[in-house]
Amino acid sequence: MHINTMSARPESPRSTSHCENCATECSTHTLRCEKCGHVSSRFTYRSRVAASALALFGGALGLHRFYLGQWRGVIYLLFCWTPVPWLVALVECIIFMTTDQRRWNQRYNHGIGNGHESARVLAVFLITGFLLIAGALITSLYIPFKAFSDLSGLQNQVRASQTLGKSAQRYIQQTGRRPSQLSDLSLPGAFTEKYGQHIQIVRGRISMQFDNAGNASAGELIMEPVIVGDDVLWDCSESTVPAVFHPNICK
Structure with missing residues (x-):
């Protein structure tokens, strides 16, 4: 056995x-x-509203994934310098908001509910987020456009000052004296109409006010004629406008 x-x-x-x-x-x-x-x-209850808000406003950093206890939020951090995490998080925000409350609780809260989270709150987050995004896009487009517009306006004024200086130089060479007023110079009517109010001539000393896109003062260009024989040189050292915007006739 x-x-x-x-x-x-x-x-x-x-x-x-x-x-x-x-x-x-x-x-x-x-x-x-x-x-x-x-x-x-x-x-720990994980709110659908909170997750949606974090995805909308901090999704590029993966904050919504960390909130849900998912360490794949690290991937968002690694690529936060690209627009990819933000776009993915925006889609996830929409998915979170459209998920049924019962399904949400089953997936993220072990089936335990904490009341019904109002869709109105989610809508406010979404609308606010889109307004912020639209504002950021408009600002990002406006700033370069404004800078380009200002630079273009200043360049036009530099060319105008070059035209003004050459006209004064011809006047001095032809008459042997310095101009005393703007009408002494042979300038097109359109030039005088556009820039005349910004130009002053006192005993041959020419000053021209530069405007930044016609709004803010960018400085004053002062051109002092220096007659050397038959040549006319221009001293612009007293100008307040940056030297980069001085015309070529300045020495």
Whole structure:
């Protein structure tokens, strides 16, 4: 007769805990007591509204994924310098907002609900986000356009000052004296109409006010004629406009 001397393997102890409310024995993996419905203090509710807002405003950094306890938010951080994480997060924001509350709780809250999160709040977040994005895009387009417009306006004034200086130079060479007023110079009517109010001539000393796109003062160009024999040189050292905008006749 064969006797089995092998002892039976001991059963692994069950991992249990007690309900904080009614002291009923529950599995440690259970977040809601089956008897009284009490939710364990270990449970953290993850809001659909909060996740949507984080995806909208901080999605480029993966904040919504960290909030949901998903460490793949690190991937967003690695590529945050590109527009890809932001675009992905924007799509995820829309998905979060359109997800049914019950499905959301089953996926991110172990089926535990915390009331109904109003779609109006989500809509406010979405509208606010789109307004901020639209404002940022408009600003990003306006700033370079404004800079280009200002530079173009200043370049036109540089060319005008070059025309003004050459006309004054011809007048001095032809008459042997310095101009005393703008009408002494042979300038087109359109030139005088456009720049005349910005130009002053006092005893041959010509000053021209430069405007930044016609709004803010960019400085004053002062051209002092220096007659050397038959040549006329221009001293622009007293100008307040940056030297980069001085005409070629300045020495």
